[in-house]
Structures are given as structure tokens and as C-alpha cells.
Amino acid sequence: MSQTLLKINNLYATLESDIEIIRGLDLNIDTGETHVIMGPNGAGKSTLANVIMGHPDYIVRSGSICWQGEDIVDLATNERAKRGIFLSFQTPEEIDGITMRDFLKSAKAATDGKPMPMLAFRKQLEDTLNMLQMDKAYADRYVNFGFSGGEKKKSEILQLLMMDTKLAILDETDSGLDVDAVKTVREGIAHYKNQDKDHSLLIISHSTKLLRDLPVDYVHVLVNGKIVHTGGKELIQKIDREGFADFLQK
Amino acid sequence: MGISFANINQLPVPTWNQLKINSVSLDVAEDGLNSYSKEAKLTLPEKVQADRFFVEPESAKIPGSMKQNYDFVSKNHNSVFALTIPEGATPDSPVIIEYSLDKNNSLLNDYIYIKAEKGCEVTVIIKYGSNNCENAFHCGFTFLEAGENAKVKLIKVQTLSKKANHVDAVAVWSKDRAAADIILNELGSERTAASCNIVLKGEQSSGNLGGIYIGKNQEEMDLNYRIEFAAKETEGEITVRGTLADSSKKTLKSTLDFMTGASGSKGREEEIVLTLSDKAVNLSAPLLLCGEDDVEGRHATSTGRPDPGKLHYLMCRGFDRKEAERLLVEASFTPLLNKIEMPKIKQEIKEYIGASIHG
Numbered sequence: 001m002s003q004t005l006l007k008i009n010n011l012y013a014t015l016e017s018d019i020e021i022i023r024g025l026d027l028n029i030d031t032g033e034t035h036v037i038m039g040p041n042g043a044g045k046s047t048l049a050n051v052i053m054g055h056p057d058y059i060v061r062s063g064s065i066c067w068q069g070e071d072i073v074d075l076a077t078n079e080r081a082k083r084g085i086f087l088s089f090q091t092p093e094e095i096d097g098i099t100m101r102d103f104l105k106s107a108k109a110a111t112d113g114k115p116m117p118m119l120a121f122r123k124q125l126e127d128t129l130n131m132l133q134m135d136k137a138y139a140d141r142y143v144n145f146g147f148s149g150g151e152k153k154k155s156e157i158l159q160l161l162m163m164d165t166k167l168a169i170l171d172e173t174d175s176g177l178d179v180d181a182v183k184t185v186r187e188g189i190a191h192y193k194n195q196d197k198d199h200s201l202l203i204i205s206h207s208t209k210l211l212r213d214l215p216v217d218y219v220h221v222l223v224n225g226k227i228v229h230t231g232g233k234e235l236i237q238k239i240d241r242e243g244f245a246d247f248l249q250k
Numbered sequence: 251m252g253i254s255f256a257n258i259n260q261l262p263v264p265t266w267n268q269l270k271i272n273s274v275s276l277d278v279a280e281d282g283l284n285s286y287s288k289e290a291k292l293t294l295p296e297k298v299q300a301d302r303f304f305v306e307p308e309s310a311k312i313p314g315s316m317k318q319n320y321d322f323v324s325k326n327h328n329s330v331f332a333l334t335i336p337e338g339a340t341p342d343s344p345v346i347i348e349y350s351l352d353k354n355n356s357l358l359n360d361y362i363y364i365k366a367e368k369g370c371e372v373t374v375i376i377k378y379g380s381n382n383c384e385n386a387f388h389c390g391f392t393f394l395e396a397g398e399n400a401k402v403k404l405i406k407v408q409t410l411s412k413k414a415n416h417v418d419a420v421a422v423w424s425k426d427r428a429a430a431d432i433i434l435n436e437l438g439s440e441r442t443a444a445s446c447n448i449v450l451k452g453e454q455s456s457g458n459l460g461g462i463y464i465g466k467n468q469e470e471m472d473l474n475y476r477i478e479f480a481a482k483e484t485e486g487e488i489t490v491r492g493t494l495a496d497s498s499k500k501t502l503k504s505t506l507d508f509m510t511g512a513s514g515s516k517g518r519e520e521e522i523v524l525t526l527s528d529k530a531v532n533l534s535a536p537l538l539l540c541g542e543d544d545v546e547g548r549h550a551t552s553t554g555r556p557d558p559g560k561l562h563y564l565m566c567r568g569f570d571r572k573e574a575e576r577l578l579v580e581a582s583f584t585p586l587l588n589k590i591e592m593p594k595i596k597q598e599i600k601e602y603i604g605a606s607i608h609g
Contacts, residue, residue, distance in 0.1 A: 053566055056558070077565035078574075086566075093563035097581025103567075106577070111568035142581075159567065 002030040003068070005167055005200055006052070006085075011063035013051045020061070021047045023225035029167065031198040034215055036236070038206055039222035040244045045204045046090055048222070049171045053077055053087045082111050084166030088156040088173050095143035100155070101125065103143045104162050111163055128161045131191060133184055149176035157188035161195070168192060169202045174210035182209050189214060208240045221247045253278040253387065255322070255417060259443050259474035260315045261503045261535060271501050271535050274443050274472040278387050278415045286328050286358040291348040295341035298372065301332040305363040307393050311423045313447040315474065316391070319419040322359070323391040329360040333374065337367040337397070344373035344403075344592060351380040351388065351410065360390045364404070366428075368397040375405045375595060378416070380438075386414040388439075393421050396428035398452065403431040405590055409602055410438040412467065418444040426452035426481075433589055436463040436471060437602050445474040450484035450515075460586040461490040462599075464606050465498025465530065476505040479512040479545065488519040491586055493579045494530035495607065505537040506547050513544040523553040524579055526607070576607040 006029040013022040021044045029035055039045050051058045052065060054077040064071050067083055075083075095103065104125065109115040116124075129136055132154050144152050153173055160168050170189070174182055193199055193215070205211065211233075219235040220227045221244065228247050229235070257273035264272045294300050304327065312320050333345060349358055364374055374394075380386050388410060396402045410416055416439040422430050436442050448457035457477050465471055477486035488504045506517035523532050536549040556578045564574035580603060590596045 053562075055562055076570065077562060078568050078570045081566055081568040089563065089566075093557075093560045095560060095564070095577070095581055097584030098577060103577075106573075107567040107569065110570075110573065142584075163567070 002032055005029050005031050005068060007066040009064045009066070011051070011065065012061040013047065013058050014061055016057055016059065021225050022051060025063070025226055027220070027227065029200050029202060031166070031200055033217045034193070034201040034203065036203045036205065036211060036216050036219045037222050038219060038236070038239055040206065040248070043222045044225040045206070045222055046171050049087055049169045049204055052080075052169060053085065054080055078110070084164070086160050086163060086165040086168045088160060088168065088170045090172040090175065092144050092152045092156055094145045094147075096145045098143050099140050100143055100158075101139040104159065107159070108163060124162060128158055131161070132158055132188055134158065150178060150181040153177055153185055154181065154188070157185055160192055161188060166198065167200045167202065169204065171204045172206075173203075174205060174207060186210055186212070186214065208236050211236055223247050251280045253280060253389075255318060255443065258318050258417070259445050259472050259503070261474070262315070262476065262505050262507060262537065262539065265535070269533070271503065271533055274501070276415065276417060276441060276443055280357070282385055283357040283387055284354050286349070286351065286355040288355050290329055291346075291350070292331075293344070293346035295343045295345060297336060297339040297341050298345055299334040299336070301334070302330055303332060304330050304361060305332045307363070307395070311393070311395070311421065311449070313421055313449070315476075316419045316421055316445060316447060319389070319417065319445070320391050322389055323361045326359045326389070327361045329358060330362075332363045333365065335364075335366045335370040335372045338369045339367075340371040344375050346375045346377070348377045349379070351378070351386045351414070352383045356383050356386040358388045358390070360388075362390070362392045364392070364394045364402070366394065366396045366400040366402045369399045370397070371401040373403040373405065373591070375407070375592070378406075378408045378410055380409075380411040380414060383411055384413045386411055388414065389417040391419050391421075394423070394430065396422065396424045396430045396455070398426045398428060400425075401429045403433070405433045405435070405595070407435045407595065407599060408438055408442070412438070412440055414439040416442045416444065420446040422446070422448040422457060424448065424450050424452055424455035424457060426455060428452055428455045430457045431589065432458065433460040433586060434462070435599055436461070436473065437599070437606065440469055442469070442471040442473075444471070447476045447478070448486065449478045449480055450486055451480050453481045454483045455481065456485040458486070459488045460589060461488070461492070462583050462586050463490070463492040463500065464603060465492070465494040465500050466606055467496050467498065469498045471498075471500040473500070473502045475503070476507060477517060479506070479508045479515040479517060481512060483514040484512060485515065486517045489586060490521040491582050492521070493524045493526060493582070493607065494532055495526040497527070497529040499531040501533040501535070503535045503537070505539060506549070507539045508542045508545040508547060510541040512542045515542070516546045518547070519549040521551045522582055524556055524582055525553060526556070526575060572607070576604055579603065579607050
């Protein structure tokens with residue numbers, strides 16, 4: 001039986017400078033569901049992802065963000081991660097000086113509260129690299145350092161698959177990817193869904209190429225910081241054909 | 251009774267006095283300190299000779315800025331090593347000298363002379379630590395002569411107690427095509443005045459000076475690093491990575507000094523400092539001195555708080571703020587730590603850094 005994972009109620013959020021970006025947003029994600037948020041540039045899609053993760057540049061002015069019934073607005077970012085929320089960044093940071101292997105090992109220990117046995121970790125890492133068609137050498141490269149745009153996005157999916165998470169927020173994960181990389185990332189996301197039927201997805205995108213073949217439960221159109229329309233997967237084709245003009249007029 | 255050092259670590263070219271970086275003075279009360287009388291732990295690979303007598307370098311090879319350090323140690327030394335790595339020798343493990351100061355051995359003045367003969371290849375590690383000993387004093391002088399084509403790596407690791415005073419000097423003299431790689435880890439002590447002077451006397455010789463430091467609590471550090479390019483086609487780099495927390499204060503003077511006749515030489519100096527507190531004070535004085543036209547010298551310094559974007563990224567992966575800061579500090583030290591090929595030593599340093607940052 002599905003349970004409510006994330007419930008956002010009448011959320012208003014601003015940048016530090018008091019620019020209101022999220023304006024009365026409601027969203028409900030149950031376990032196992034896949035939601036897609038689409039919208040024109042500047043609609044507030046990435047801001048929503050950052051607000052859910054508690055980015056310090058954004059301030060929640062009113063409303064609530066509840067995770068499995070707990071209001072997490074005042075929780076530190078790492079505590080949200082520990083509860084199982086994963087954000088795949090639109091522009092992942094480069095951490096020069098820490099290898100992917102050490103980073104993943106430490107991150108898993110930080111979220112799980114205990115280190116994973118070495119052999120099991122090594123096997124999971126190798127299997128996941130194989131699945132994403134990434135060379136084993138990536139494990140010994142510094143986190144995202146010197147990676148191409150596509151490699152960085154694959155690195156985010158690698159982290160998603162390695163960590164024990166419940167909700168993956170994918171912020172423009174398909175941007176800057178070539179056709180082959182989109183296919184690999186799409187397979188990675190499908191694999192995440194197959195790992196556990198309760199795994200949920202919130203996919204933020206303004207293109208449709210990543211969504212092909214992925215089971216989608218709800219598509220939301222975000223305009224000016226508010227969800228103005230919600231539909232099923234058929235909405236993706238409509239937006240592909242007609243753009244956002246209809247929704248902007250509303 | 252007390253120990254005094256007046257105006258040591260002098261900047262090669264003085265600047266405004268009010269900046270208070272031209273030199274540093276140190277007064278240490280001797281009360282309660284006990285002379286280091288136990289044996290240092292020595293790990294000696296085959297082919298390396300270790301004697302316990304004082305070998306005096308030619309006076310011209312002692313830099314003027316280190317004269318006071320040398321005079322003090324030559325008069326007051328209580329531990330001496332003279333290491334000889336014979337011509338062509340390539341020992342398969344490092345020479346390790348470990349000092350562990352304790353309540354009954356809390357005052358150490360050590361002199362270490364290293365003669366790396368022609369064509370040899372060696373790593374020397376010198377560790378200064380303390381055990382159950384709040385108050386301690388260390389003054390050291392290490393002289394390294396790298397013969398023709400010799401390759402020498404000298405790693406010093408200082409993790410003295412939080413009330414210790416530490417005065418250290420490393421002088422390096424390189425002959426033709428010699429390569430000296432010096433890595434200085436200043437991780438402990440309440441007050442530190444450390445210096446390193448590399449003279450690239452031989453043609454095509456090279457010297458790399460890597461410095462790692464951590465400042466915490468009320469600690470004060472004065473570091474004076476210099477490479478002298480004294481022959482044709484020499485190459486030298488000073489690379490420093492540091493972290494300052496709490497109310498710590500650090501002054502780094504790093505100088506690339508191109509002498510007349512050093513044509514075709516190249517030098518680079520770079521310091522990156524992460525400050526973890528608004529109360530920490532960082533002073534950096536990079537100098538490029540040039541007495542020769544045909545040389546290339548570059549310098550870069552950057553100081554700042556850990557990148558907020560990187561911190562958020564790490565926190566999104568489950569690390570709390572302190573752990574995220576620790577990771578970024580460790581990451582900034584990685585290029586220098588990677589030069590330390592001994593996993594055990596590298597791990598010890600990493601763990602000490604981690605414990606220091608977590609406070």
C-alpha cells in the first residue's frame with residue numbers, strides 16, 4: 001500500500017534577497033510514484049529542488065514540506081539526505097582531491113550511520129559502474145573533476161544507485177547529454193525504479209527525451225512558482241508539440 | 251632561565267614594519283622542561299649510514315636567515331644524526347627518525363645532517379610528536395646536501411602538543427641535476443617558527459617545497475620558505491596548503507629568488523588557504539626576486555572560506571557541515587599528501603588533520 005512520502009503544502013519561498021520564486025506550491029508524492037515537473041525557463045523548477053533539499057540561499061516564508069509526516073523545513077540538508085532524499089544536481093560540483101571511491105564510501109557511511117563492508121562496497125561499485133558503462137578508472141578519479149558534462153550526469157546517477165534513498169529528485173539530468181548518454185542515464189533511472197518498487201522519482205525537465213519509456217504517474221506544469229496544471233503522461237506529448245503557451249496564458 | 255630567538259625567519263626584503271611580518275621573535279621559559287635524553291627511534295635501511303656526531307656544513311651553505319637557528323642548535327643540541335647515503339645507493343625503504351617528547355624529555359634540540367651522495371635515491375622522514383606532555387620545546391636544524399643526480403625526498407611531520415613551541419629550520423644545498431623534494435607538515439604546537447631554504451646551486455637541479463599546515467585554537471605560525479635559483483636551468487616550486495580555524499594566526503613568507511646567472515630557470519609558488527573561522531588571521535607575503543632576465547616565475551595565493559556550493563553538495567550526500575568542511579580540507583591537502591608514498595605515514599597525517607578539524 002502506498003504511503004505519502006513528500007507533501008508540500010502552500011509553499012512560498014524566496015531567494016535571500018527577498019525575490020519570491022515559489023508562490024503557493026502544492027505537491028504530493030507517494031511511495032513508488034514518478035512525478036515530472038515541466039515548465040519554461042525561470043518557472044522555479046530548480047528552486048523547488050533546492051528548497052526541498054534545504055539550500056541555504058533559499059528561505060521558506062510560509063507553508064510546509066513534510067517528509068513521511070515530519071515537517072523538514074528546519075532540518076539541515078544532511079538530515080534530509082539521511083532520511084532518503086537524493087538530489088541529482090543540474091551542475092554537479094567538482095571536488096578536486098577526493099576520489100569517487102572514497103567519496104561514495106564516506107557518503108554511504110554518513111547516510112547509513114555505519115560503514116559498508118569493504119568487499120560488498122567494492123562489488124556494488126563495480127557492478128554499478130558496469131551498468132552505467134563507466135570505466136572502472138572513474139572510481140579513482142576525483143569527484144566530477146575534469147569530467148565532461150555527460151560524465152558528471154552519469155556520476156550523479158552512479159551516486160543515486162549507490163546510496164540508499166527513497167526519493168530521487170533529478171534536476172535537468174538530461175541537459176547537455178548526447179543521445180547515447182541519455183539512453184544510459186535513462187537505463188540508470190529505470191534500474192533505480194527496479195531496485196525497489198517503493199522508490200519514487202521527481203524528475204525536473206523542460207525537455208522530453210529522458211522521459212521516453214519511463215513509467216510516469218503525474219506530470220505537473222510549473223509556471224511562476226506555482227503548479228498550474230497536473231495531468232498524466234499524455235501531457236508530455238502535448239508540451240512537446242505545443243510548448244507552454246497554453247499554460248502561460250492561464 | 252629562558253630561550254630567546256630575536257628576529258628570526260626574516261623576510262629577504264623587509265617591508266613596512268607595521269605589517270609585523272619582517273621577522274618573528276620567540277621567548278620560551280625553560281622552567282619545567284626536561285632535556286631530551288632518550289634515544290630517538292631510528293629506522294635505517296641497508297646501505298644508509300647513521301653516525302651520532304655533529305658534522306658542520308661549510309659556513310657558506312648556511313643561509314643568513316638561519317644563522318641564529320644554526321648557532322643555537324650547534325651549541326645546545328641534545329640529539330644528533332649524520333646520515334650518509336652512499337653514491338648510487340637506492341635503499342628500498344625510507345630512513346625514519348622519530349622523536350616522541352614526554353614529560354621527562356620535553357626539550358629537544360636536534361641537528362640532522364644528510365649527505366646524499368652522487369646518484370643516490372632516498373626518502374628521509376623525521377617525525378616530532380609528543381605523548382602526555384602539555385608543555386614542550388623543540389628547536390631543530392636539518393641540513394641536506396644533495397649530490398649530483400641525487401634524488402632526495404625529505405618529509406617532516408610535526409604534531410607536538412598544544413602548548414609546545416616549535417622552531418625548525420631546513421637548509422638544502424643541491425648540486426648539478428639533483429632533485430630535492432621537501433614536504434613539511436606543521437600540524438601541532440601552540441607557536442611555530444619554521445623555515446626552509448633551498449639553494450639550487452647546481453645546473454639543472456630542482457627543488458620542490460611542499461608545505462601543509464593547520465592552525466587551530468590560539469596557535470600562531472610564522473613560516474619562511476625560500477628557493478634560491480643559483481645556476482642555469484634550475485626549477486623550483488613552493489606549494490603550500492593550509493587551514494586556519496578558531497583564532498589561529500599564520501604568516502607565510504614564500505620567496506623565489508632568481509640570482510644572476512640563473513638563466514633558463516623556472517619557478518612557481520602557490521598557496522591556498524581555507525579559513526574556517528572569521529577570527530582566524532592569515533597573512534601571506536609571496537615574493538619574486540629577480541637578478542636575471544631570462545627566467546620565468548609565477549605566483550598565486552588564494553584565501554577564503556570553503557566554497558558554499560561544494561559544502562551544500564556534500565551535505566546533500568549526507569555529510570554534516572563539519573564533516574563536509576573536513577573533507578574539503580583533506581581534499582585541498584591531497585596533491586601534497588599524494589607525494590608521500592608511505593601509506594602508514596599518509597594515513598597518520600590524514601587522521602591527525604581529521605581530528606584537528608573536528609576539534
